[in-house]
Amino acid sequence: MQVQEFVNNFRNHPVMFIGTGLSLRYLENSYSWEDLLKKIALDFEPNEEYYLDIKADYMTAYGCEYEKVATRLEQDFNKHLQDNRNGKFKYINDIFYENMKNGINISRFKLYISELLKDISLKDSMLEEIAELKKARKNIGSIITTNYDKMIEEMFSFNPLIGNDILLSNPYGSVYKIHGCISAPDKIIITEKDYCEFNEKYELIRAQLLSLFIHNPIIFIGYNIGDKNIKDILKTIFSYVDYSSEESKRIRDNFLLVEYEKDADNTEVVEHDIDIEGFPTIRINKLKTDNFSTLYQTLSNLILPVSAMDVRKVQNVVREIYAGGNIKVSITEDLDKLKNSDKVLVVGSKNTIKYEFQTISEMMANYFQIIEESNAQLLTLINKQKIQISQYFPVYGFSKVCPDISNLQVLMEQQNKKISTLVKNAPQSCQKAYNNPQEVLDDNEISRTNKTIAIICAIMNSSMDLSSVKGYLQSFSDKRATEYRKILCAYDIKQYS
Helix, strand or coil: HHHHHHHHCCCCCCCCECCCHHHHHHCCCCCCHEEEHHHHHHCCCCHHHHHHHHHHHECCCEEEEEHHHHHHHHHHHHHHHHHHCCCCEEEEEHHHHHHHHHCCCCHEEEEHHHHHHCCCCCCCHHHHHHHHHHHHHHCCCCCEEECCCHCCCCCCEEEEEEEEHHHCCCCCEEEEEEECEEEEEHHHHHHHHHHHHHHHHHHHHHHHHHHHHHHHCEEEECCCCCCCHHHHHHHHHHHHHHCCHHHHHHHCCCCCEEEEECCCCCEEEEEEECCCCCCCCCCEEEEEEHHHHHHHHHHHHHHCCHHHHHHHHHHHHHHHHHHCCCCCCCCCCCCHHHHCCCCCCCCCCCCCCCCCCCHHHHHHHHHHHHCCCCCCCHHHHHHHCCCCCCCCCCCHHHHHHCCCCHHHHHHHHHHHHHHHHHHHCHHHHHHHCCCCCCHHHCCCCHHHHHHHHHHHHHHCCCCCHHHHHHHHCCCCCCCCCHHHHHHHHHHHHHHHH
C-alpha cells in the first residue's frame, strides 16, 4: 500500500512519536544516546579508553545498558568538576553554585547536557523538507518525544509538557516530553536512577498516552525497528489491550513506523513483525525510506471533518470554562439568538449553524503560520468575507497557497494601489536605503509617526532584507495595528508578487 493511501484512511488526527533520528536529520548539532555519553566522557577525560572501559562493564547479549553508563559518567563528571572549580567547566560550576544558593540542586552532568543541546540551528540542506513538515502540523493532533532538545516545540509552536505537566494537559497542540527537556535539566531522564523513578511514577502518564494510542493514528519517526522505546510502547499497549481483540487490530492498523534508509525513495507501506519477549509476534506497518517529504505532503493534504487547529481552539475555550471566570455560556442551535461575544463555542444542528474559523484580521495576524502550513482550507474562508477597499490585506502570499480566492485581481490591484500611494506621498526623508527595520527605528532623523512609511519605502525600493522584515513582523506586539498591516502588505507584494 502506498503511503498516500495509508494516510488517507485516517479518521482522526495523527499523533507523531518522535525520536533522536529526527534531530540528527535536521539539526547541525545533535547526538544519539551513545554519542552524547561519549562526547561528555571525552570532554573531561580525553582518553577514549576511559569511555570504552565503562561501556565494556555494561555490555550484555542484548546490547549496552546506556542508563548504567550514564550513571557512572554522572558520578565521575560531577566529581571532576567539584575538584576543578575554575577549570574547563567553570561556567557549569557557576550555574550549579548559583542554583545551590537558591536551594536548587541540579546535577552538573545534566546542566552540561542542557548546554550541549541548546543549539537548534537547522541544516541548510534540509530546509525544504522541514518546510513540508511545517505544512503538515495543521493536521497533527499532538507529539510525543523522548528527545531532550527544543527543536520540535520551536518547529511546531506546540506547548511543551514535562513531568507532571503531562497529567494536567490538553492533548491537542502539545509536545509530551516524556524523558524531560533541556529547559528543565533536573527532569532529564538518562541515568539508571532516573529510569527507575520514571517507571515508578509512569502509571498515570502511561494511561494518558494509552488514550492517545487507542484513539489516534500513531506515526513513529526517528526510531529504528529494534529501538527499546518502540518495544516498550508496544508492551504497554498490549499489556492493557487483548492482542486478539478487534480493538487491538484497529490500534495496530493505525501504527506506522517510518524507518530511515539512506537514499531510498520508497513510498510503500508494508507489514512488519516485531518480536517482543513475553508477547506473541506483533505486526505493525512500516515505511522504510529517505523520502520523508512525501509523507509530510500526504499528511498536509489530509482532510478530516474538523481540523486539529479547530480542536485546539475549542479545547482552549472549554478549559477556560472549566476554570471559571467571566465567560458566559449559552446553549443554542441558532446563532441569531446569541448576542455578540468575544468567544463563542456553538453546538447544534449543522443546518442552523454557520461556522467561520478566522476573521480577516485573524488571518493577517496569523499570516506567516498560514503560509508556512499551506493552509488552503482555511483561506477559502476569504471568499465568505467582504474586504473593504479601505482595508490593507496581503493577498499575494495567500493566493500562492489558495489560488481559488474570489476577485483575486481586484484585491491585488487594491493592495498595490494602497502601497504605491503610501510610497508616492512619503516625505523625502523617508526615502532612504535601509538594510533592516531596526536601522529605521534607530534613525533619529525619522519622526516616530514616519517610521512605518520609511520601512515600507525601503522594502519597495529593494534595499531592505526581507528576512529581517519577516522577523520584525513576527515579533510585532500588536498584529491588529494598522502599522503592522501596512508593512505586511508591502512585504507581501515584494515577496510574492
